[in-house]
Amino acid sequence: MGLLVQEKDIVVPGEEVADGMDYLPSTGTYRDxxxxxxxxxxxxxxxxxxxxxxxxxxxxxxxxxxTIIGKVVDVMMSGWRIDTNSAYTAMLSLAExxxxxxxxxxxxxxxxxxxxxxxCKISNVTSQMLIDISMRGPGLRKxxxxxxxxxxxxxxxxxxGTQGSMVSMIKQATNTRIMVGQNGIVHISGDRIEDELxxxxxIRMVEENSHITGLTxxxxxxxxxxxxxx
Amino acid sequence: xxxxxxxxxxxxxxxxxxxxxxxxxxxxDGSAMFRIGKTVALAAVYGPKELYPRFMQNPQQGIxxxxxxxxxxxxxxxxxxxxxxxxxxxxxxxxxxxxxPVVDLSQFPNAVVDVFIELxxxxxxxxxxxxxxxxxxxxxxxxxxxxxxxxxxxxxIDGTIVTDLMYDEExxxxxxxxxxxxxxxxxxxxxxxxxxxxxxxxxxxxKAIREAKAACLKINQIQRQALKQKYVK
Numbered sequence: 001m002g003l004l005v006q007e008k009d010i011v012v013p014g015e016e017v018a019d020g021m022d023y024l025p026s027t028g029t030y031r032d033x034x035x036x037x038x039x040x041x042x043x044x045x046x047x048x049x050x051x052x053x054x055x056x057x058x059x060x061x062x063x064x065x066x067t068i069i070g071k072v073v074d075v076m077m078s079g080w081r082i083d084t085n086s087a088y089t090a091m092l093s094l095a096e097x098x099x100x101x102x103x104x105x106x107x108x109x110x111x112x113x114x115x116x117x118x119x120c121k122i123s124n125v126t127s128q129m130l131i132d133i134s135m136r137g138p139g140l141r142k143x144x145x146x147x148x149x150x151x152x153x154x155x156x157x158x159x160x161g162t163q164g165s166m167v168s169m170i171k172q173a174t175n176t177r178i179m180v181g182q183n184g185i186v187h188i189s190g191d192r193i194e195d196e197l198x199x200x201x202x203i204r205m206v207e208e209n210s211h212i213t214g215l216t217x218x219x220x221x222x223x224x225x226x227x228x229x230x
Numbered sequence: 231x232x233x234x235x236x237x238x239x240x241x242x243x244x245x246x247x248x249x250x251x252x253x254x255x256x257x258x259d260g261s262a263m264f265r266i267g268k269t270v271a272l273a274a275v276y277g278p279k280e281l282y283p284r285f286m287q288n289p290q291q292g293i294x295x296x297x298x299x300x301x302x303x304x305x306x307x308x309x310x311x312x313x314x315x316x317x318x319x320x321x322x323x324x325x326x327x328x329x330x331p332v333v334d335l336s337q338f339p340n341a342v343v344d345v346f347i348e349l350x351x352x353x354x355x356x357x358x359x360x361x362x363x364x365x366x367x368x369x370x371x372x373x374x375x376x377x378x379x380x381x382x383x384x385x386x387i388d389g390t391i392v393t394d395l396m397y398d399e400e401x402x403x404x405x406x407x408x409x410x411x412x413x414x415x416x417x418x419x420x421x422x423x424x425x426x427x428x429x430x431x432x433x434x435x436x437k438a439i440r441e442a443k444a445a446c447l448k449i450n451q452i453q454r455q456a457l458k459q460k461y462v463k
Contacts, residue, residue: 012457013332013369014377014417014450030376037417039334039376041369041457056461058372059259059278061337087278087292087341128289128339154372211461 007046010056010211011038017051028053043211056211060086060153060183062125069143069181070133072116075108082118082133085150085183090131092120097135117143117187119179143179146189147196151207153184158210159203166206166216173223174199198226232388232405237398243441245382245394245448250363250456252370260371262456264363267396268353273363274346275371278335281342292335296326296345298360304352306397321357328361328381328413328423334374343373354397354409355383361413361423366453370460379422380449381413384442386430391438393445410435412442416450419443 005017017029018036025031028040029051038044042053062068062084070082070090079093094102098111112118119140124132135141151159160167160180171178176190176199186203190196202223209215236242246267255261260275281287298321302312325347335343345367347360358381365379385395388405400409408428414421421439430438 010458010461012378012454013375014415015454016417028374032417037376039374041372055372057260057370087280087338089280129341 003046003051005044007044008213009044010042011044011053012041013039017044017053022049024050026050026052028055055154057152058154060084062086062088062090062122062129062131063182064122064125066122066182067119067140068122068133068183069117069119069148069179069185069187070183071185072112072114072118075112075114080108080112082120084122084131084133085153085181085185088129088131090120090122090133092118092133092135096123096133099136112142117148117185119143119181119187139179143187146177146187147200149186149188149200149203151184151186151203153182155207155210156180156182156184158215159186159206161216166219169216169220170199170202170223173220173227174202178203201226233390233392233402236392238396242390243393243445245445246396248449248452250366250452252366252456252460258367258371260367260369260373262363262366262370264359264366266355266359266362266394268351269355269359270349270351271356271359271363272348272350273360273367274348275343275364275367275373276346277343277371278338278341278373279344281340286342287340289339290336292338292341292343294326294330294333294335294343294345296322296329296347296364298322298325298347298349298357300349300352300356304349306353321360324423324425325357325361325364329364329368329379331420331422332365332375332377332379332415333368334376337374343368343371352397354395354400355411357381357423358383358411358413362449362453366457369457377415377417378450378453379413380416380446380453381411381423382442382445382449383409383411384438384445385409386428386434386438389434391434391441393441406430408434408438410438410442412439412446414443414446416447 015038025036042055045052073083074081082090120133123134179187249265251263258274361381386408406429408430413423
């Protein structure tokens with residue numbers, strides 16, 4: 001009876017995490033008669049009576065309200081089609097594309113061309129996974145210069161850190177501007193190439209060691225070593 | 231009863247040496263290797279991603295697409311002609327049917343999850359090794375699955391029930407042989423793949439399935455270990 005695993009244990013699909021009705025299945029788990037069973041590969045998180053599995057891998061699943069970095073894949077009459085790094089593409093309509101006035105019959109490639117990266121916000125997702133995005137809002141713009149890298153979407157919360165602590169630490173140490181999309185696309189721009197490369201190296205390190213406790217200390221130590229004497 | 235001792239000295243219910251590893255293909259969303267004796271299966275999972283041509287899309291849920299491929303010089307005998315053949319098509323189909331019951335794709339309408347199974351070296355039991363590797367790869371891809379699928383072949387060699395046949399046993403000449411690949415959902419004991427090639431009596435078949443279930447549970451433990459090993463160093 002009771003819990004069969006501990007907080008932060010790694011569980012695999014089909015593994016029993018709790019026995020009895022004392023615990024409730026949350027995301028990543030399901031109830032099979034008396035048992036709570038995991039249905040994803042991830043870390044156990046216990047919130048009172050609810051057991052949740054925080055996934056370790058997986059593709060991005062679009063959610064309303066997420067700020068993502070997308071890539072323009074098609075330009076149409078009424079807007080742009082944006083790759084969201086998920087299984088589905090999103091639609092950016094003319095009205096949502098810019099705070100500027102876009103005249104009728106304008107050549108839309110003037111604003112965003114194929115291959116451009118943009119930061120945008122998901123405004124609607126239907127049950128059939130038709131996605132609307134918007135670029136109206138602070139900080140939403142076309143991304144110019146810098147570099148784009150993609151990381152595992154499940155690691156994004158660790159890269160950002162609690163209230164942006166990790167990302168602002170990296171920003172400060174490397175002297176770069178970083179924008180992390182919820183979909184795992186990261187835009188990095190700095191004045192020097194070395195700074196950008198160090199940032200990428202650091203982010204890769206966070207990604208690889210995301211499930212380790214004491215990650216922040218490890219990263220700050222690494223950054224200190226790397227930036228010493230500069 | 232002609233077959234009293236196995237060619238490689240194993241016990242009748244003993245598996246060959248097993249090795250499993252997860253995350254072997256960095257570019258894939260999920261990947262796994264499963265080796266049982268001399269049979270090696272590599273599985274790579276890509277997706278969920280957009281599915282084209284459009285007529286193949288299912289607006290109610292995502293689809294699973296499996297591809298099984300034996301590499302040209304993988305087996306003991308002749309070189310296999312590369313690419314699809316009748317046998318590979320059938321095995322791809324039964325692999326999909328074996329894996330589909332555990333994978334939940336209801337969140338991914340119109341999308342596809344691709345599973346590629348490659349066999350660089352074979353010594354019987356390839357479809358079972360492929361399914362076992364693919365189940366690990368699907369979990370590694372972060373998909374929602376109610377359980378893993380584990381698979382093993384059992385057989386009847388001249389009246390003796392043996393687990394995990396190798397090629398020499400499959401090709402046993404001095405008596406009737408039956409080769410029975412079985413895939414199972416370990417938590418429920420449900421069978422998702424059951425094929426039979428050869429001759430076997432009803433009583434022996436029941437016994438063989440019982441043996442297969444026990445062996446599958448052993449394989450399931452190895453799958454779980456391999457998945458955790460990727461993160462615990």
